[in-house]
Amino acid sequence: MRLFVPILATVVLLVSASISAEEPHDVQTGSLEVEIALLVAEQDAELQDFYAIRDYRPAWAERQRVAAFAEALQTLESDGLDPSDYRANRLVAERRRLHESDAALVELAQFDLETSALLLTALSHLQRGRLDPRQVDPQWEIPVAPARLDLDTISRAVDGQRFEQAFSEARPPYAPYERLRSGLARYRNIQRVGGWPPLPEQPRVLRLEDVDDTVSLLRERLAMEGELEVMAADPSAFPRAELETPDPRRFDALLEEAVKRFQRRHLLEADGIVGPQTRDALNVPVAARIDQIRLNLERARWLLNGLPEAFVLVDIAGYRLSYFRPNGEIWRSRIVVGQPYRRTPSLRSEITHMTVNPTWTVPPTIMREDVLPAIRRDLGYLQRQNMRVLSPSGQRLDPRQINWWSPGNVMIRQDSGPHNALGQVVIRFPNDHLVYLHDTPAQGLFAREQRAFSSGCIRVQGVLEFAQLLLDDTESGQNVQALTASGQTRNVPLASRMPVILHYWTVHPGEDGQLVFRPDIYDRDDDVLRALNRTSVL
Structure with missing residues (x-):
């Protein structure tokens, strides 16, 4: 491919001369397009195709566009991904440094290519997963299909600063994935308010009609996940006193039903009794549940596409x-x-x-x-x-x-x-x-x-x-x-x-x-x- 680079650069220079003077860019793009054409020839085929679709126009010459992209990258946290892995907190500063230091065109072109690569990588991770499951699980036998990105649509999304829309379209288009994302947000909110109280280790079980300080903690713990709200949604099933003025230390019928619901959601025998297995599940920290949701979002990306x-x-x-x-x-x-x-x-x-x-x-x-x-x-x-x-x-x-x-x-x-x-x-x-x-x-x-x-x-x-x-x-x-x-x-x-x-x-x-x-x-x-x-x- 290197034999064609001088010809490619000449073509790009001619194309750049026709760009309207009114097009809003922070830098002179004509020479920058030549540098992009030269550098992208050494990159992978996907990045080459992306810039070929754009006629080698820079994607990140505008400050506002870089800032919008950096802001959109922060939303990847809702998918269990770490925005800092995609330089979300450094892009704006890197772009500002380059322009304030009057960086050479080759440096600006390199930044443009690197930022585009970040975008394509983020979209690929949303579509197929950040990890290669074959490297995580040696027993993995489900074929791993490569991400299929519509580069023309992505290029238009860049120009229109529609990054969150591009991310949304890359995500697996199935309800379970969106419910996992909603669940992740919910458990992170619980973490932000301090998480739930652990139940103390004790030899005896908790059951209907017990009166104990630990029952108050159990009630608070289940309320954090909304189990009591769900049970109270059918007021005809419980005495009015239990719904309006429950004794927090008493293990009443409403609390028993909430325990059963919790047990069913954790594949435990739904007997309404808090024994060792149920206590262990209740005492899993919210941070561990968040991690569990995150890694299963990754598993969903491995599978729920195509x-x-x-x-x-x-x-x-x-x-x-x-x-x-x-x-x-x-x-x-x-x-x-x-x-x-x-x-x-x-x-x-x-x-x-x-x-x-x-x-x-x-x-x-x-x-x-x-x-x-x-x-x-x-x-x-x-x-x-x-x-x-x-x-x-x-x-x-x-x-x-x-x-x-x-x-x-x-x-x-x-x-x-x-x-x-x-x-x-x-x-x-x-x-x-x-x-x-x-x-x-x-x-x-x-x-x-x-x-x-x-x-x-x-x-x-x-x-x-x-x-x-x-x-x-x-x-x-x-x-x-x-x-x-x-x-x-x-x-x-x-x-x-x-x-x-x-x-x-x-x-x-x-x-x-x-x-x-x-x-x-x-x-x-x-x-x-x-x-x-x-x-x-x-």
Whole structure:
């Protein structure tokens, strides 16, 4: 490209001669355009394209424009980003120093390019995230798409000083992201007024009708997050005295309902009793909740942009599946995910088919850690579980003839039926972890608030209804009930593939819009937060 720089500079000089004398600039732009053309040739392609669209006109020659940009950068705090990473507090001073010192054109051009690069970087971070998730999480398997910036629109936004509008258009265009931003602002307001009081550590629990000074602290703590206001919104549910003149030291019915609401928002058993787990959640400092929201805003930026029209979203830490159907409806259900030592991975794939009345071939990890110990204790385990022993070629073997302390290369397969570990339907998508969505005979687990009980695969409540929706929406022409009633094991392809995303959020808006804080079951938050807090070099 360097061979073309002299020609480029000549063209820019000719173009600059036609600029109207009335155009309001603080410096002579003609020579500055030449310097910009020379310097930008050594920069990345995106910055080159940005200035080519502008005919190499400077973007930051006006004091007012730099000041407006610096002010707009401060709003990135609402996204959990640090404005100082983008030199928001230094740009105006840097620009003033250059002009007051009568800096050389090359210095002015360099400032112009650096400031434009800051703008493009900020927009890219809003659109796709500041961090590369592959560097934060070695297990990350969701494709990372590059940011796609409309440079022509951005150039016009610069000229019109519409920076906040440009930021707004770069943000993920989904309601959960905006609710996370609103939640961040709310918790920062709580921090500004001093945060909430911690409850003292004490051996006994707090429950209905207790009278204690700690109950007053509990009432104050829940009021900080608005739990009591929500409960009082239905005055018919509580005695007038509790609503108008509550005894702050008495654990009344209104306070019990507020505790239950808090517990539901933190995926705790909603019993209305303040025991050790609830006390620990209440005593998490507001600063830690702010950090938790910030890092989940970053996770949202990784994912919530350029999503397909219809897709299945598995929220691992939230134990929820959401199917965004082609008709705009959303089907939601509870799920069971992998235990901390058998984690459900984050990945993106496409559902290709489902298996009805499946058999289950025991995976190696479950074979080694669960099934073999059970067989060694009691060989009758195989018969009770409707399991058969097979050779690698599929030939049936006599379990009595096998040394179960050193079984060699054998397979164990569970027959289809009501007690099969996969239930009646398995929904399959290609992935290296061999995980899938499936039914389960252990329906009672769906009643738990925290549901990390599986060996990595995802059990779905109401999976038969979900399977039928997939078949209907992809026009696959099959009836799940008829297929399962046949008793035959059968693979049923979808007529068209359905995208599926497995992702991990520890904060997410609930269906009522309020933030739900989830336990970090896989200990992933700290790595994201540390990376997010590192000073950016821009």
